[in-house]
Amino acid sequence: MKTIFKLIFLLGIQFLYSQNTLSGTVKDASNESPIANVYVFISELNKGVLTNNEGNYILNIEAKGRLNVQFSHLGYQTVLQSAVVDATNTTVTLDVVLKESTANLNEIVVTHAFENEFKQNTFKTDVVHKDDIQKVGGFTVMDVLNKIPGVDATTTGTLISRPVIRGLSSNRILTLIDGVRFETQQWDDEHGIGVNENGVEKIEVVKGPESLLYGPEAMGGVVNFIQSKPAPVGTIQGSAFTSMSRNNHGWRVLANVDGAKEKLNWGVSALGKLFSDYFINNQTFRVPNTRLSEYGAKAYVGTNQKWGATRLSYTFNQAFFGILDGKDILFGPNGEIINTDIEKEKYPLETEAPFHTVVDHRVISETNFLLGKSKLDAIFSYQNNHRTENEEFALGKILGKKGYKYVDMTLQSLTYNVKWNTPKWGRFSSIAGTQGMFQNNQNNSGAKTVLIPDASIADFGFFAVSKYEHKALNATFGARFDARNLATKTTLGYNYAIPEISRSYNNVSTSLGLAYTIAEDLVLRTSFATGYRSPNLNELTSNGYKLESRRFEIGNANFDKEHNNQFDFSATYEGKNISLETSFFFNRVNNYIYIAPTGNLIANNINPAEMVAEYKFYQSNAELIGGEARLDIHPVGWKWLDFETKFSTLEGKRTDNDSHLPMMTPTKLSNTLYFNCKDFWKLSKNSFNINLASTFDQNKVEANELKTKGYCLVNFGWFTSYKSFDFTLTANNLLDKNYVNHMSRFRPFNISEPGMNIAIGCKKNF
Template identity: 70%
Template structure:
């Protein structure tokens, strides 16, 4: 018996010693063949990474078997993806890689496409923004980076509340994804921001239009995908601390993180804090009342990889208090000048949150797992979200006022994808998604803007991609159904009857790309998407205190659906990049809100007459395009010039009139100067940017026109030893201008004046 146990033990040890596989190799420069150190080698299936040593060598130990994707990335070099089959036949796999040096990285790895690959192999274009660029553009929030992408704009309520607009479409037509889960918050009103910050986010990937079928319904306008930060390299613990200050609103922003990884485990924790006072215009002479923000949050995760694959669990907590400018503290002088009538506020830079304000609390728990099954794999993501939104309004003698709105939105989502075994040149994904959502009004005395409701979604999809040399072809389809049920709701002087609605839709997408001589890539796609009307559009029937208008919905609205044609051409050489896109988007049953011209009794104060606004439904067409030219001479590395252009037109097809809140035409020119290393300063660059926004005269009948304007912005970036330092100056000439996409336009309030910001990022070397 003892001998038998000994043999079993020996066999167990032998099996474990030979079951693991080591992938190792040498990473070098494609031109010089010199080794490249600190290249991050990431295995997406295992959520695990290693770095190359000073000699350019790397080694990663795997116990899992299957098709493994290795992603190689390093600043200043083009990223590279390689799939490696790992099975029991090999204990050691040699994979040497040569990376191509680039002044700017064009061929980035994207994950928002159906398949993780390099940009050049995508059948539709995915735009990428780095979350760290917030300080480089002198921004306050992550939206200040996203809206620098041509074709992307933002509907704003001051500087700190903004929501994305993709080629003229916003609200529930744009799907927000974070940590692989569709982010569900109260996005039905313009006064509600996107609800996501940069904590734990590496970059943002943007898809324009309904091309992607992987993320679910309500992506007819596009997808904003917040990609989480990668874990630390195996055997290391790393961290960083970032802090910035801005002069205009005397605000500060801080972000700190620590991440660690062992052979089988990785973990991380990060925290964020923001505090901004009201912003100023006209040489700091006018404080825009109650445009302040207090926000803080925490994110933590832990992950492991095993023979079967990997799993990761993350938790995110965030609390934000947004001040509300409702117009009551604004008046106009005899010469039309703005006057702040908030006489009770004595401080020049007030930070205390006082009514009226939004209070938003988010809890997110996400589980992400990958199961390797030989030549195929399964991705399973399950998420729970709890979003609590409250709004406090003014009450005499009470700083915090009274609770005007009090709602809790709970959402459970799942997303299952099966990556089928590759057949010849075909790769296929088959999957299912679902959502179970409940909206609840908590406080019996609060105003009910939307009723208690339950929403259940179910979807199935399949996407297949064909790759052959320089040709790529993608085709896919998905089926979605939604069941929406509301309860009978009574509020102040009005009632909302219960409704029960069912929506179904089949979406599809076809795209192809062809690369000529490794320089010119032509892409074209035809895609169809949809969304169901949201609760606000279906049920609203009362006075909105912040909007100061009586809004009326329509329970008989049909689903929206669209067909978009897109063409993109990208020409890339070592010294120049030229890109152009054209799109045509036909939308059926487009829902929009517009004034009726009538005055109706305010249901909260029947003696007062207020403007009536109604939601309408019609067909619409959106056309436009984007262009970008980037000149970065390979022989003149100290110079770079970039120009970006975007144009858009939105019309109703029933009467050929213009749609409201369409982004104006924009042109931005930026010159970059890069400097040689000087003593302990390195990677120093200086840029001058001149964004020009054209006048917007193509407006809806009752909409206000806006004048064109140009701004002057400066930016300086350098690294002292290992500390990154950023200095920016936006609106250097302190110009007064009105943003067409701002909800403050109705008050005649300009955007922020001169703002100087400094940011410092310090790496934390933790042994």
């Protein structure tokens, strides 16, 4: 009798769970054979499962509403389907066929307002994956982002870099992580992007104004770090990765564990990095104090219920960046570089003054409410960024290796982002939303000086955007209003005072994009978008000597907002043997802010007896024009061979005197041959590549800017798998070329980029 009751109980539970189900079969489009281990993921519920050996899947769903279902598997084009689960449609069957993909162009893009397949996007988006950092032997995420045509990086050594998209950088590029605008002290070139790959699945890059969806500081583009998806229901999975780089004796470790049940998912991950100074000239010259130590952790927990899903995450990260300020570099009688920083070790790792310390705490809450035919997304976050800078004592390291605290600032930010996806009306889908931020910057006691004042910023914006779909045509259009109030307190610096200011900035942004697909292979896109940003605190209030840049900088409290208008056209063709992407852009920037030397010497406020170079911030209208191209040849009959070439060029000028803008990315050309080899012994997925990366002369420079010679680099990569282990071997700058990067802040010191660097990596999946 007990057995009967137990059976009835289990059947009852199964009956309850089967009230709402999504099921189906996934097959290969070429031969209709089932595909196992396809990840079927519902973004609204943050929930997914894997297909079994017969290609079947089943998802138990308590919620009701319109759901976006992603089908993804390595080597196949990702497919996005829509499913409606309601009172009259509780059992939904969704069968899907997947096509093989060589070029991997058909990604699911989430950066834009609507979750789309790549070819449905009206704005071109580039996607790179976290594992690509390993495959290119990179030190940071920027080492893979700058492989995208039209994207470069302003660098301070190998470990501090920030993105440059089509010539625009600084606060003109918005960084998003886990759906939240990442707020840190990024008002100066010496501060990096501040985000690493911990807990990240992929990175999406949009070139051009995205102020319509994200507000201020998205006028040049968006770099969006997309969080990792949860584990499939009923599984616990994870990985551990480690790598070593020869040039700077660097180590990188990354590990994660994720699990999921029917209504619960969770995950933890941790990251550690330790890099010494990098070398040039065949390991004979060490570039002093270009080292880094960094560690961090992330944890999240999420649940899905009848009303939708929610997820809460916490991230901690701390990094110590060495500062090369020029005092340790001298030039001999023949122009040779001399390093006066004497170290006992060849690869010093200890943090010594001068250095930055950056500590981040980030709490993010993400919730999706399913409201029948519509849905509501709400993201709230709290961020605490603590930045300090330690400098050497005047007598050197005798008084302590850590020096004295030169700057100490805490930036706290509260952000919200609420979007309502309205019910679909015919061929139209619409979103209305509001976003905002409350921010406070505080200079802490005990620091020697103040670089930017105590300040508060309040942002408010609301927007509406619509999408129209008709057969091969996709169109998006929308508008947005933003208001920013900025107020600073009277702040005493070292031998000077920063007066109190109060400013308000308002803006209306618009956007129109069209995408037309011809015969499923060719997609034509054109767009027009506007963006804006308000001047940052550094540009408004600077009035003192900067130790690292070794110059006296003067801001202007009366600066107007920057705003721009960009026209963009692109064409993407993806055939069986060839993939081709081309794009052209024209960007008009009004009230462009830049810094330039005045030619005068001024008394150093830190040491009034010393006269130093005076630099001022200016405003002028500017125009940027350029384009990119990418060609991928992957013959169907020669699956062992793949050739890719990428090209980018741009020119930036002031419109008042037709002079060139400073720090513009030079023209670049990259050619790569990929060879996919058969399984050998117990090694599988064998592939290697040879890359020739050419950077052309940069002679189109600002009047007081140095020109830079072009160079060619040879790079090599090898990848293989053994059981559950993945191995990578890379060799960058294989010929140990001595060259100067035009986008490097070390260029005035004539310091070259790293010489040959061999890196090995190993990843264990479990």
